[in-house]
Amino acid sequence: MAFYKEHDVIQLCIERLATIYGQSVRLINSRSVGGGCINHSVKVNTSVGDFFLKWNAECPPDLFLKEAAGLEEMQSVDNPYLMIPKVIWSREADELPGLLLLEYLQPAATISGFDERLGRGIARLHSKTASNYGFHHSNYCGTTIQDNTWTNSWPEFYAQRRIWNLVQQINSSRGLSSGELKVYERLVEKMPQLLFHPTIPSLIHGDLWSGNYMYTSNGPALIDPACYYADREMELGMMQLFGGFSPAVWKAYQEEYPLPEGWQKRIPLYQLYHILNHHLLFGGSYGRQALEIAKAFV
Numbered sequence: 001m002a003f004y005k006e007h008d009v010i011q012l013c014i015e016r017l018a019t020i021y022g023q024s025v026r027l028i029n030s031r032s033v034g035g036g037c038i039n040h041s042v043k044v045n046t047s048v049g050d051f052f053l054k055w056n057a058e059c060p061p062d063l064f065l066k067e068a069a070g071l072e073e074m075q076s077v078d079n080p081y082l083m084i085p086k087v088i089w090s091r092e093a094d095e096l097p098g099l100l101l102l103e104y105l106q107p108a109a110t111i112s113g114f115d116e117r118l119g120r121g122i123a124r125l126h127s128k129t130a131s132n133y134g135f136h137h138s139n140y141c142g143t144t145i146q147d148n149t150w151t152n153s154w155p156e157f158y159a160q161r162r163i164w165n166l167v168q169q170i171n172s173s174r175g176l177s178s179g180e181l182k183v184y185e186r187l188v189e190k191m192p193q194l195l196f197h198p199t200i201p202s203l204i205h206g207d208l209w210s211g212n213y214m215y216t217s218n219g220p221a222l223i224d225p226a227c228y229y230a231d232r233e234m235e236l237g238m239m240q241l242f243g244g245f246s247p248a249v250w251k252a253y254q255e256e257y258p259l260p261e262g263w264q265k266r267i268p269l270y271q272l273y274h275i276l277n278h279h280l281l282f283g284g285s286y287g288r289q290a291l292e293i294a295k296a297f298v
Contacts, residue, residue, distance in 0.1 A: 050104035057097040064100040066139035070225035081121030083221035105216040118220040119252030126232040133157040135228035159191035201229035210244025237270030
């Protein structure tokens, strides 16, 4: 792929905006903003409004198409508590960089009551259900592809599409000992006994840590999704893994959509997926942490 400068990518967006709005669009200015460690992120000020642009010339080709689909799926929920940024344009990476152009959400000046709205909004998101577990297509958690093949059993989906899928990827890229593989094999076999509680396929954000929500002038917003339909407790595991959600968020969630008895005991098991994913992406001590969790459940 040819080397592209930020100005070139912004110009692509200006040309696209002219097509969308049916008029000449003028770039006023642009500036880089925080947007994670994977992609370039830019606020673009134009004569037809402000936009948020993410782009990457070295990402999986369909990364931004799948993110756009996740945003649109969350937008389909009637949710008065949350903002989901509107997708303006997404394009696949080919000879040109992949990109995602969104409406710009203005950060909030005050956040009174926003924790409660966030909790209720996440609960309302989880109220959207499907007939099976999975999603309309594969997508990404970070840059790790997620197999979202529709499955009617949640223990099977979590065991095969999430845990065993990652274990195989880690074994291929980093290597696992025969002892480690046996632990994960036993865990996968035991999953029906570990996840015997009643579940409903609920729409989840899929990668909900403190860096993937923000408080805007119009309320809390969710960004950077890795959506699929899952046991909603899967979301709560990620929310607890790195912190960043106040007691008011959890209280509001429980009031809006009470959790079943025993959910807290399953949190470490659900956190295992994200810890394994961090091990795949970053290495370090995540592998040891994941193995300790797996051993605790087998």
